[in-house]
Amino acid sequence: MTAVDPRPDALTVEHLSKTFSGVTVLNDVSLTIAPGEVHALLGQNGSGKSTLIKALAGVHRPDAGGSVHVAGRPVPSSYPPSDARKFGLAFVHQDLGLIDDMTVAENLAIGTGFERRGLLINGRAQRMRTQTVLDDFGLAISPGATIRELPVTARTLLAIARAFQPSRGANATPLACLILDEPTSALPDNDAELLFAAIERVTAAGVGVGYVTHRLEEVFRIADRATILRDGNRSGTYTVSDMTPASLFTAIVGPKQTDGAVTAPRGSRTGETTSPIVLAAAGLSGRRIQGADLTVREGEIVGVAGLAGSGRSELARLIFGSQASTGGTRRIGARELTSASAREAMDAGVAMVPEDRRRDGCVLTMSVAENITIAKLATNRTGLLDLRRERRQVADAISSFDIRPADPRRAVATLSGGNQQKVVLAKWLARKPSLIILDEPVQGVDVGAKAEIFALLRSTAEAGTGVLVIDSDFDNLANLCDRVVILRAGRIVDELTGSRLTTEDMSRATFGVDDEADVITTTTSQEPKE
Template identity: 35%
Template sequence: MPEARQEKEPVLRLENIVKRFGGAEALSKANLTVRRGSVHGLVGQNGAGKSTLIKLLAGLHQADEGRIEIDGVAQDRLTPHLAEALGIHFIHQDRLLVPSFTVGEALFLGHEPRIAGTPFLDRRAMRRQAEETLRRYFDLSLPSDALIAELSAAEKQIVQITRALIANPKVLVFDEPTAALVRREAELLFRLIRRLSAEGITILYISHYLGEIVDLCDTVTVLRNGRDVATLTVSETSAAEIGALMVNREIAELYPKPTVSAGEVLLEARNLTLAGSYRDISFTLRRGEVLGMTGLVGSGAKEVVRTLFGLETATGGSIAVKGDVVVPANPVGAASRGLALVPEDRRRDGVALSLSVLENTTLASLKRFSRGLINRRAERHGADDLVRRLQIKTDGIDALVGTLSGGNQQKVAIAKWLSRQSEIYLLDEPTVGVDIGAKVEIYHLIGELAERGAGIIVLSSDIEELRGITDRLLVFFRGRIARTVATAEVSSEQILADVTGAHESLRHVG
């Protein structure tokens, strides 16, 4: 019977896909086969190649090598328009809906129904179709003339999904769909996905949360370093096993780590709380210590770091620097207490691209170099020293930072605080977008800072990195510390399970 045969046939087949950006291979011979009617999970750490794979499928990038088949037909020139025409639709948290459009306009943007035989939009049909779909799937009566800007994150997502459903999709791709949702909204989404699957729509589901994958999917493909390392039937595996496959268990000598005995307490947080973000966060940071923090987006880890630097104001609890209770109301106060932040968005917040290496390096420590006037010789000397010490590769200290590579820009962002002789370093994703050579140099630098008696907090989503360079680890999950542990005593699998809430989900199931 043709029906049964079709069931077995993959609706998507990506074979030996290679995609390079510049010199770096984002995907090296990755494979993904999605059966018709399945709910297929796609997991992997940051940088594993998930988003590149999805962008290839969406026609946003073209593969350098390999073959993409949709419904058994090879597609070598996929465009976003063609992908939609072939029935593949994408639900992405960041996917832009024009905020000033009404719900109706947003739903039909690009494929507006016309009054037959005229170029005019059939507004009545638009409204009817929109309200019908919204009611049918979401039991929701969203006025179709409401503005997108007025909707919540969950409602915006519903509009996206509705937009896709109106086009009668074959495959719906959900890219990190729960990142912006609260628990209850996520539950509704899961219920919807199950229902869509029951109606015969194939689902490709990308998520960090292993718990969700285990709950929702029947098949899962694990990506690591641009390859598919396994495709598993979910009923025959576990969140822990998937996690183990995601992280490379071999930790090479990538992570230099000197042994430093911890000294006096530099920083102490007690029951730190920021309403709506995190609560009851307590920890200490000692001289010579590298404290790791990790957690998903929205877990509160990043907000805690921002609070320490005065970029957010806690609503409860206290922070003490060297025993003095302080309320860092702004970065000015935090920096003067010896705190230093190397922010995640390096090119926006970390370095000024059109200032020189010299000007960036001394920006946070200008007072040190000036008595009325800036002592130019001392300033150049200080910058030269740091460029040499951190092995910053630049044409000279007068070169603009925008001309430097990502890794060297990051070193400048760190040098800025070394110049100020800061003692407490808050490094937010310090090695994102940094090539492997510079990464190791940054790890060396972190070790050196610890040896000199600084305290360092590394906020990272790279579990290997945290395992390699930290002494202790705080794992954040949904606004709380899920685990505080000596790094040496915990496995990557355990960390990942804490980060993704796999334990919680297993508890739900079992």
């Protein structure tokens, strides 16, 4: 950036905090984005990036005491998301917010209003305005095409163009700051340059761009400065040209922890390579996952670490068969699974606790008892449900999993997240699986239930079940697992065991920073983490 710029900052955030029922997830964060600057927002999973963006977008109401200015003008402390653009602030979220079944022209009009003649939409004027916007970004797409017909890159560029387009009306605010949330995560590799060109077009007009990403190479490619969040705090703002990938990485994950408290290993039972193999996947491929080789042995807890978008959940779905694989084989014990069928995997002894508990994990409208037994219904000789046996089975499960309230007839929808998850676990463990796959098992679960669930997984493993667990909180994996495989951009790139089974090693491996010596010797000039 040039040193002296007479224009006000595109975005000024001062002392922004956000507390969710007593837990501070964003603590006194301040940052500025200059006009025409690309400002990277970096941080690990759970560092507070999403909360910061949601607070700016009007989704979350920030705590009192902070302030936000856009182009020098103050923004109210709370506003509906639809108002953000009125202040000159626009967002392109990961889901883009385009309506698939509407046309390009209609989608562009949704942000700013339709060209009208009286009460009716003026179709010709609308198309002309759309064409101007499209030409501006060099987008060779028809205004009448529906979003569904467009490739994903064109959609992303269109979302940026929509945020950037001039507003209709006399007192419209020009765009001052555009926030992009991981815009390249869904793009094909070769198309990132198209996105960067679009971003340059935006910054050339003096708009400040906030750029959230996990990909450090992109930061060096387009960003002027980078602000790093760690555990809800701003750990520093850096001029990118002064940094190396290794030093930037250290700033993201924090100084090396020497006390080793976080990474206390689960025990010395890591070397049991003689136990029988319960899962053997070879060359497994899907939409994102490419050629994954993975084995899980009896009684072993294997973790999968990866950044958002690395294909973690897809790996789980491919193994379970709830998503069709495009290649590769998977064997459970001696049995080869051939079809994309959850039933086949279940019959072979696989259980899966999916990530979206409320949609996929349990049937919210059904009772605790019905959810616990749905995967293994007790029937009597006549083929009718054996309700007495079911009641006993459910009562046992409720007491041994400590499900609260202990009411088998209560609808699962009314339970807390932790208790819902225990219901899901009770459902699967009743089948005595040989392999249980868990996708984010403690997401949305309170601390107490989390400890209980981890204890349950350990005792399940000790009883001989193979456990495969995905968790975006690497501390959890370091705590729980015997072995962790690293997933990066759809490929299993590394495997951590023994002394390398630490949160920090997982972070480094998932970001793809391999030069360990460089990382350790480079220190940040900013304030240390408390």
